[in-house]
Amino acid sequence: MSTIGDLERRAGIGGSPAERTAFWRQFHHLEGEAFLNAGAAELRRLIAASEAEPASWQNTRVARCRREALPPLTAEQQAALQAYAARHGRRWKSILNTARMGGPPHDDGGLRRGLRNSHAPSWLQSYGLRNPARR
Template sequence: MSTIGELERKAGIGTSPAERTAFWRQFHHLEGEACVNAGVAELRRLIAAREAVSEASPKTRVARFRHEVMPPLTADQQAALQAYAAKHGRRWKSILSNAWMGGPPHDDGGLLRGLRNSHGPSWLQSYRLPKPPER
């Protein structure tokens, strides 16, 4: 059993309060145990990705964590995200993230669950909807 601090170090989260806060802020919309569980799940995902990178290219030096290259979204996935954003308004990402962690509303369909499985909650935080075409 690891402590949260050990998991943060293994995942590459910095030890400063600002770096730790930056990581945990993405789960602030969840309450109590759900927040901790979501954070620990994301830390374990980051650790697994980090270990996969280090196993793929063993070096004598410590390699810095590289951002994963995610597969591009399909037109259906883009449309599902845009529809979800239109339905839930400006807080759509936090609502979808909460749904991905098992909370209400349970209205994320198969395409959105597939994105959760393939891209992960961290990806959602940095994702930006495409700008609408100019008139």
């Protein structure tokens, strides 16, 4: 029988508290044993998916070097990010990242949920506004 830590490592979840919190946050709406069972099931799914991929050294190395192509932002998403940046000032990215992890402020509506599902947190770090809004 594996421990939760073993499952997290095999699934590729980082060992830092922030990375572990980011993974388990998606199950925060569940109570007690259901929380743990849902998280363990997702960890097992991630492990099975990673073990199903070809494990040759060359393919793994190429996969690590190549970035996955993300879908381009829609005009609506770009406008929403512009408005969010104008509302929160120059630290808008860190504020949005905190909100994305469940912290305050809770004023981002569907923007956070949509981008969280389609774009990774690392994408936000490299994203730049075309016409930065000044406060």
